[in-house]
Amino acid sequence: MEQPVRDPRARLPVAKVRDDGAPSEFGGLLGGSAAMQRVLAVASQIARARATVLITGESGTGKGALARAIHRMSPRAQGPMISVHCAALAESLLESELFGHEKGAFTGAERRRQGRFELAHGGTIFLDEVGEIPPATQVKLLQVLQERRFERVGGHETLFVDVRVIAATNRDLAGDIRAGRFREDLYYRLKVVHLEVPPLRARGDDVLLLADHCLSRFARDNAKPVVGFSERARALLREYHWPGNVRELENAVESAVVTCTGDRILPEHLPLGPLDPRSRVVRVPGAKLADIERWAVLSTLEAAAGSTSRAAEVLGISVRALQYRLREYGVQGRRFRVDQPTGSPSPPPGGTAPRSASR
Ligand SMILES: Nc1ncnc2c1ncn2[C@@H]1O[C@H](COP(=O)(O)OP(=O)(O)OP(=O)(O)O)[C@@H](O)[C@H]1O
C-alpha cells in the first residue's frame, strides 16, 4: 500500500502545556484547571506515539475535539484523520464501512470498496461511540489492533495498515463488559492510553476561560460589539452545573451574543436550565465560609420552591438580605421553582450538610 507523502522536515506544532498554573492550550483545546491540565499534559506526551487511545467522558466534554487535537499534534498530522460514528451505522453496514468489501461480497456490493481503515493509512482513525460496536465487529477490530491486519468483507487478501486508533465513548464500558455487551480483551487493547475528560462542572474557572473564548469568537462571527460578561453573568456561569458541558456553554454563549443588545452579556441573556444547588460540592471542613453560606441559601431557596419570603424565614434573615445575596450570586429566585413544593434538599455529593459545620 502506498505511503502518503510526508515531509520529514515538516515541523510539528508545539503543545503549550504549562506547569506554572497558567492556562494550557493543546491543539486548540483550552484548560487552566488542574483536572484539565492533567489531561492535556498526558495528551501532549502521547501525541507523538502510535499507542491506541481511549477517551471517555460525558457528552459534550470535548472527546472529539481532543481526538482531533491529538492527531493534529502528532507526526501523522499530514496524514488523514478518518472519523467513524459507530452508533450511526447499522450493524450490517459498520463492518464493511470499517474494513471495506469486495465486489459481490453481499447483495448490492457492485464494486470493491475501500474501508475506513484503509483510507486512514498513514494517519489516524477515530472510532466515536466505540461502545456501540456489535460483538462480531468487535472481534475483527481486536484483530486489527493486535496485528494491524484485516481482510475486506468477502475478501481473502490480507491488508496491513499503519493507523493510529483513537476511540471515544460516553458509556460505562466496564459496565458493558459485566453485562456481556463489550469484549474485555478489546477494552484493554483500546485503553493503552486512557484519557478521562472531566465534566465542565469539575473544571473550576475553566468555564470562564472558555466562555470568554467563545464570546470573542461569536462576537466576531456575528459582528456584534459584545465585549464581556457582567459580574452577575460571570457568577451565574460559574454557579451553573452544565449538564451538557462545553457544548452547552458554547450554545449558551452564542445565543447570548446574538440576543444581547448592549456591550455586556447579562444573566437573562444566557438560556440555562434550572440551577442545581446539589451540584455545588461543599466539603466540610475545608470549605470557604462563603461557599457554605451560598450552598445553604440556594438549597433552602430550592426547598422553599423559589419563595424568597419562606426561604428568608427559614434562614433567619430578611427578604432584602436574601435578595441581596441572590444578586451577589448572579441568581434570580425564579430559577428555583421546582416541581416538588416541599422537601429538604439532599446533601451535596461528596460533602456534608452545612449544618454539621456549625456544630
Ligand atoms: N477544552 C476545550 N477548549 C475549547 N473548546 C472545547 C474544549 N472542549 C470542548 N470544546 C468544544 O466543545 C464542543 C463539544 O466538544 P465535542 O463535540 O468534542 O464533545 P464530545 O465529548 O465529543 O461530545 P459527544 O459525547 O456528544 O460526542 C466542540 O465545539 C469543541 O470544540
Ligand SMILES: [Mg+2]
Ligand atoms: Mg463527540
